[in-house]
Amino acid sequence: KNEVEQSPQNLTAQEGEFITINCSYSVGISALHWLQQHPGGGIVSLFMLSSGKKKHGRLIATINIQEKHSSLHITASHPRDSAVYICAAYSGGGADGLTFGKGTHLIIQP
């Protein structure tokens, strides 16, 4: 069974700071998801990665398959980035769906 660990659990930063959220997993995977959840519960998929790096606007996600580690970076952070960020691993091949990290609660102060 895959174990997914995220760090930090909570992060408060000032507007404009560079943010890094880390995710590590214990078993080889075929895909890793980064999700964003705002107050009220709605979840939005930010990235789906199987290798390398992806960038959408100010968000960058990287994955190192050998080290079983992924990072989500936010450049020039803004208060609207305040949310819970969750990584989720998919082992593939008929495994047990997605395994989720506990989430990182990010607050960006103006």
Next chain:
Amino acid sequence: KAGVTQTPRYLIKTRGQQVTLSCSPISGHRSVSWYQQTPGQGLQFLFEYFSETQRNKGNFPGRFSGRQFSNSRSEMNVSTLELGDSALYLCASNFGTSGNEQFFGPGTRLTVL
């Protein structure tokens, strides 16, 4: 293109009752997955359906069940509700497997009294 819809959005039940939640996926998506989110356990995988067949099941008791219809709409049922079943229940749809981008619905918040 309409997103994933879930009904009802909020539900209050008492212990011992049963509940049915509904999820309508994005048009063209054949895979629907269900998740439970609680403050203590976070997000946990319940089950995944593809073309009316349950493809995967998470580590939940048999009181939790689901099904998928020919139009890809899915329902999940929880029988003999317990206080610990209070949670946000989310469904997500995608084209094929959980390795594809997931599109989440707004969730159903279930409170068991």
